[in-house]
Every structure is written in C-alpha cells, then in structure tokens.
Amino acid sequence: MNRLHHGNITCIEDLRKLAKKRVPKMFYDYVDSGAWTETTYRANSDDLANIRFKQRIGRNVETRTQRSSLLGEEVTMPVGLAPTGLAGMQYPDGEILAARAAERFGIPFTLSTMSVCSIEDVAEHTSRPFWFQLYLMKDRSFMEQLISRARQAKCSALMLTLDLPVQGQRHKDIKNGLSAPPKPTIQNIASIAIRPRWCLNMLRTKRHSFRNIVGHVAGVSDTTSMARWVDEQFDQRMSWDDIKWIRQIWDGKLVLKGIMDPDDAQMAVEYGADALVVSNHGGRQLDGAISSIAALPRVVRAVGKQAEILFDSGIQSGQDVLKALALGAKGTLIGRPFLYGLGAMGEAGVARCLEIIHKEMDLTMALCGLNDIQNIDRDILESQGRSMFAS
Template sequence: MFASRSIPDKVCTIQDLQFLARKRVPKMFYDYVDSGSWTEGTYRHNESDFSKVLFRQRVGRDVSQRTTSSIMARTPVAMPVALAPVGLTGMQYAGGEILAARAAEAFGVPFTLSTLSICSVEAVSEHTKQPFWFQLYVFKDRDFTQQLMARARVAGCNTLVVTLDLPVMGQRHRDVKNQLSAPPKISLSSLMQFLNRPAWCLNMMRCRHRTFGNIVGHAKGVSNLSSLASWTSEQLDATLTWKDIQWIRDQWDGFLILKGILDTEDLYQAIDIGAQAVVVSNHGGRQLDGAPSTISILPEIIKAANNQVEIYMDGGIRSGQDVLKAIALGARGVFIGRAFSYGLGAAGESGVTRALEIIHKEMDTTMALLGEREAADIGLHNLLLP
C-alpha cells in the first residue's frame, strides 16, 4: 500500500531530491510546495540569506566522537530538527503523512501533522508507535477547533503547534493558475499532468487517503469535495486575537508552540499567555511577501526572548549547515518543510529518510570542521560575525 520508489546512489543533497520530486510529482502538487506568495521574494530570501552567515573554522581539536542529539519540546531527538506541518503532504506521495511520520519516528526526530493533512490524525496514529506533534488552525467553528484538539490528544499527541499567520490566505499565484484542490479537479491540464506521472497515479489509486482527512466527515456539513471547498474558504478567521490564543492555552494542557512569530511585540504576547516555545516563521514565504527572512530576524527574536521561551525557526533550511547556523544564532531547533517534502515526492518513506540522512551527515561533518563534538555546544563562537 505504501511502497517506496528507488533513489539513485548519486542523490546526496536536498536539491537532488528536489530534482527527482519535480520529475515524479504532478505539477500542481509540486508547485504547491515549491512556491511562495506574490513575487516569491520572501520565499527566495529565506534560503539565500543563509549564505550571509559564515562559519568560523577551527583546527587542532579532538572531534573523533561527535553527537547531534538534542532536546526539543522536552523530547530527546537525534538532531535538533522537526518535520514541519505541511498541508496536502499526502498529495506529494500516496499516504504521505503516514510515510513521513514513520520515517521521522525511525530516525528519532519529531513529525508535525498539519490540520490540512490528507491522512487524518487517527490514520497517522494507527501507523506509528511514538507520539507525534499536531498543528492547529483556529477556525471560526470553535467547536470543531476544540474537537480537533481532543482528537489529537486521543491519538497521543502531547505537543500542539498553533499557526498564527493565516488570518487570510496569502495569494499564491501558482496555486491559482493550477486550480489546486484535493482531490484534484479533473481538467485537460490536470489530466495531462497525471498521465505524465503514471507511478504517482498508480500509488494514489491504491490509497484510500485522497482528501482532507481531518475535516471531511468531521466538520459540520462537510461530506464531499464541493462542501469542503465552501467550508475551508469560510473558516479562516480574520477576527483571531490573542484572547483566542489564550483560550487555546486554557484548553490544551500539553506543550504549546506558537508558529508565525516575526516581531518582538508578538513574542511578548506569546510569553504572556504561557506558550513554552515559538517558531520564528513567515510561513515559508507563502503569506506576507516582503516580510524579512527568518534567519535574518532570528537574532532579534532570540535577544528579546531572553531565555523565557524556547525559540525554533523554519524557512529556507536545505542542509545540515543551515541547521547549525540557526542553532549557532540561538535557536533550540528548526522545522523543515520543503526539504522533507522533496524527499517524499521523490521516493516516499525512503525519500524522507534520505532527506534526514543528508541533513544529519552535513551537520556531523560540519561540526567536525568547526571543532565541536556536541550540537549542544554550538553557539555564536562558531560564527564570523561583523
């Protein structure tokens, strides 16, 4: 049911996996991952701004024994990397959320299931043994929002990631042009895309997960594609305020992470309501085009937090070196979205595993060249700062 595809031995970077995903995933779903809003400027800067952060090479140190292990959200991890919540993951590869969760569990890093996943929280729980994290959108239908949290708890989730930066949908031109939906609408354009990706189609035909599993059959009045489209367009809540986030904090007794922080004033609000961690995030450049890259704003947020809350970040991470740069600047860990999605689209579960292996190997090698043996010791002293 969830067979993986082959990966050439020469695949050794996330960009190699991206190249394979482009060849194996229908354009509308590949573009969903590989795109940003408006001009896509913030999306590009998220990645390119990492090149402005330079390492300080050290020699003459015993680095024969190294470890990348760390702690994220009170959970021991093999490296300070979590799989980010990515909507429609199950359209990159059949059963995508289940496959990504299994790969993350085997590797020893957290997986975060999106509210807008194809496989439901119950389906992912059925195929995993360890607790995973759940990402929540606060919908206008507060009863359904509360129901989602309860379902996550029953499924064993002990960490909730609340995304704050989606009061309205950012305009993503490629999604509009591709008429993106799940399941996809059949048109001449989409039909040609699917005919050109026969292996993807065959896998999807064998899989029963083809629409938003957390919503269809659970939200009031949502039983098919047309009612789902209407419901989702109406449920993004532009009235969302910090009072609503406080309500979430009061409802959730587990670890709470708030995602979408780019401003120190919002950071202080997150601390005030009792969040244990925040994610410095611009939604992968998919919401406010023209916002700063996350790596450029990270030091300001780290300084303002003053160790009152754990700071994570996402956006633009394509290598283990990017992970270490974020850690050196003060982040406790990072979330990767596109990096694992490319692996998933390229080869299913084995592709996600390869993406994690690539990042881990790059972290380990770079630590040796920095003269460091433990990821926990990485800090500003490892960077060349102006």
C-alpha cells in the same frame, strides 16, 4: 532504486529535481512556491546562504553528537518535520510515511490540520507521540473537537499557526486550480498521465481528501464544499484572548508558530507558550517581509530562556540548521526538504533527506571544531555571520 538512493541522491537539491519529475505539477508547485513575487521565499534561503562559518583546526573532533531535546523529548538531532498541508498528495499516504520515517530517525513529526491522512490515521501507524498543528478557525466547536482528537491520539504538543488570518496569494496555485483530489481538467489529466508511478500508488490508498475535516464537519463532503468551508474559516478577528482560551483547554505543550516580531514573542510567552516558531510560513504569506533568519536573533533576545525558540523557513541543508542554532534557536523545523524526499521516493525519500541533513551537520561540526550540538553558539560563525542580523 537502491543505486538511485545511495549513489545519485547526495543533497536536498537532488531530491527536489526527482520530486519535480514524479509529482503532478499542481502538487509540486504547491510546495515549491511563495506568495506574490516570491521575494520573501527567496530571501529565506539567500540570507541563510550569506552567513559564513569559521573553520577551526587543532581540536579533537573524533567524537561528535547531535543528540538534544525538543519540548522535553529526546531527539537524535535538533530537527523536526514541520506541519505541511497536502503531504498525502506528494505521495500516497504521505503523512503516515513521513511520520514513520521521523519516528525511526528519532525526531518529531508535526501533522497539519490540512493533511490528507487524519490524526487517527497517523496514530494508528506510529508508536511515538507526534505533534499536531492547528489553525485558529471561526468554528470553535470544531477546533475543540480537533484538540480532543489530538489528545486522544496522545499528541505530545499542539502547534498553533498564527500567521494565517487570511491566506496569502500564490499565483501558481490559482493557475493550477489546486484541489485535493485534483479536478479532472485536461491540464490535470495530462500532468497526471505522464506520472504513472504516482497514479498507481494513489489508486492503492483510500486517502484522497482532507480527512481531518471531511466527515467531521456538517455539509463538507466533497472538494467544492471543502474549499468553500476552508475559505470561510480563517478568523480575521483573532486576538490574544483566543490564545488564552486554547491554553485553558489544552494542558500539554503549546507551540505558537509565525512569530517574527520581538513584541509578539513576549506576548506569546505571557499567554503561556512553551515554545515559539520563528517563521514567515516559508514565504507563502506576507511577501516583502524579512527572512526568518533575519528575525531570529531579535526574537531570541526578547524571549531569552522563557520559552524554547524553534526556527523554520529557508532551511535546505544541515548547514542551514547549524546557522539557525548558532543564532539562538533551540531547534529547527524543515518543510520543503522532506516533502521533496517524500515526492521523490516516498518513505525512503524522507529517510534519505534526514540522513543528508544529519551528515551535513556532522561534517560541518567537525570542520568548525564543534563536538556537541548543545554547545553551539555564534563562535562557529565568522564575524559577518554573527553581526549581519544584530540590529
């Protein structure tokens, strides 16, 4: 394992390939997919790849730092782990392991409402406050209960995901019959049987379902009742008054995720958001939408310094992180990269993902003549990269 960890794993793509071998198909596909034609999913990474750096020489770059702050918390680099559902199906106790890796590295971890490990599970196994992600649900009393549990767990920020009034269609999830735990179909049994490592590890944990929900909602006790309840909960009547309500009952840092439009960004600030996440849900919701990186500069111009701007969707490297920062983001969130690491190697894989991103950022900063991440701006990009998303 050490030889594999240090010798063969040199980039996020290596982790992805290994995760594909080790994670059952339905759960790997859940991560590595987008909505409908996956046009927006691909655009997120393609548009980032088309931005070019400006190489500089003759600058003393012997001392470099990526230290920064996100939502008032000191971080070793301006990267956090995004909220991702079913991380505990990529690797047993996945949310706990990812949170521990993030804590050791010195960056934030965000727990999803749709996690396998509960708020209490993660709090029990970590010492650094983490962030908690929430959806706007019809069951407001359950939302209040979740917020209360997050407060009791000393979560330092509440992240409200707003781009899911309905769930986007992901063909792979439908064809695979996605569920947690997996249903005992011939297809699933065959996929799991050839991955004995995953099976053995899963047998060692009691966490196999959505523990933030099961046991906390009346009538939800198994996969079928859980799926029915979730389908009914996405609130298509959502309005800005709901944001106002949450702001009134949550007195900590409030982050609104799913902002792609300047007008929405300005409204978010008016309704009390401390930070915004420019995100199209990794291309998993509205297929045919623009990439997150294309939306970022317009949101930055609309908000200015009224709120922190975070960015996600499409990041696959430390260079992608720098491109988002150069275009105005204060920090970034990664989802798929750390999930690939988690599926490939558990906690060690998440740590390796963070090491890779940190090193890629460090080397790129040196070659661009940048010493301090807090001084980054569009000057590290070639003119094409500075202007391609200017409109």
